[in-house]
Amino acid sequence: MSRPLVIQDLYVYPIKSLAGIRLSEAKVEERGFQLDRRWMLVDESGKFISQRTFPLMVLLQVKIGEDSLTVYHQSNPDELIRIPYDYEGEENLSVKVWDDEMRASLVDKEFDNWFSSMLGMKVRLVKMPDTTERKVDPKYAVNGESVSFADGMPYLLIGQESLADLNSRLDSPVSMNRFRPNIVFSGGDSFVEDSLKKIQIGEVDFQVIKPCSRCVMVTVEQETGAKGAEPLKTLATYRKVGNKILFGQNMVALSTGVIRVGDELRPQ
Template sequence: MLNISGLYIYPIKSLGGIKVNSAVLTDRGLEHDRRWMLVDENNRFLSQRENIQMALLKASLVSDGIKVTYTPEGTSVVIPFKPITQTPVDVTIWDDKCMAHLVSTELDTWFSSKLGIDSRLVYMPDDSLRQTDLRYTDEGAITSFSDAYPMLIIGQSSLDDLNNRLDEPLPMDRFRPNIVFTGGEPYSEDMMKHIRINGIDLFGVKLCARCVMTTVDQVTGQKGKEPLKTLAKYRLRNNKIYFGQNLVYLGNGKLNVGDELQVIEEHTEERFFI
């Protein structure tokens, strides 16, 4: 039997995640997941890929918003669930452009001072509809400020298998999943084409190609070579390293830790040669 063992949201793109016991599934991912994002002076998204100090900003849920703490100092701010200004601005995520709202000049100043770069905080309102990659999904499937898809799933056994190959084991936070499940064989998520959780139908549309962000220690902000060095030995295909699978879904609902994950259909093609 497969069961959800962990649920995670990442309210601000590329900042620390939050482990939750349950999460509402909205039209573009789990509630609050990557609805906020930091952008540079050109309104392009900021990422740990280029700014590893972002790992030192940790998020938590409080009654009136998202609390962000800068761990080296222990200082924090609270981001309201709704933007203060609601001033529209076009932002860029990879090759996509979409509309967002500026949140607060005071928060912009705070983030800029902690990161040491000019940055502005933006929020994705409900009427900003960002289409997922049409090469892999149907028209109408949308996502928030995630890289490309609204959900990412990884099996705990996959991480266990990887850690058995490493000199020092790594935590799941290196891979930023939304759903972690127990049970099944390592990398069984690769083959999941149609799964059902709590009556919600989810579809595996593309394996997740991993980047240097997985090499950043989410506690210290230090960068190393693992896990990409080891993953490249057995998870490399077409010059990309894969770990986890991206999901889209039909309908809304609620996911809970402990929910059973039913595999309705698997992909027929052999997706990896391990």
């Protein structure tokens, strides 16, 4: 009898492209885990910035508090800012994530100045208001779902065995955090997630939608911000379909609730 699939890690990324946070349980909402990618840094034109072009963003660590996020540079934890969850500035602006344009709230100039100083470039911190509906591409949506500031889909699922398979082909193993998943499970064969369609975790149902196409962001070492050729170079030798390199599966939630590390992942 095959070993059950069990949730090993849950991750949330409150500010897009900054360091992620491992959780023991997470609240599943339509547009992603609660707090996931609800904030974002944009340039002066309103376009999102990410580790793809600014890899040192990963050195900004984020902690979840009762009523606020705490952000600090990993080299200087004492120089920090706190961003209250319920705080939104009165000024709105149009922001862009890839081809999607949407309204976002500027949070406060104090935060703009802090992030600009940390990153050495002029940026602004924005928050996605509840009133902003950024729809999942209709080609992939099941029930007309909305998504946060994530690249395109609310959830990313990866099996630990898939990473083990990749690492067996690399000279230096890489950590799962390179791939910025929301849900990591153990058990099963490598890339078993490719064959999943509908799954249940705890009492929550998800629909697996499509493979996740990977970019240079996975070449950023999440502990240092250093970039290299791997693991994209090796993934391209056996995970390339057409012109896309695939690793992990994008999902939408079909229901809401709380899921926990240790929950069983049950294919439906």
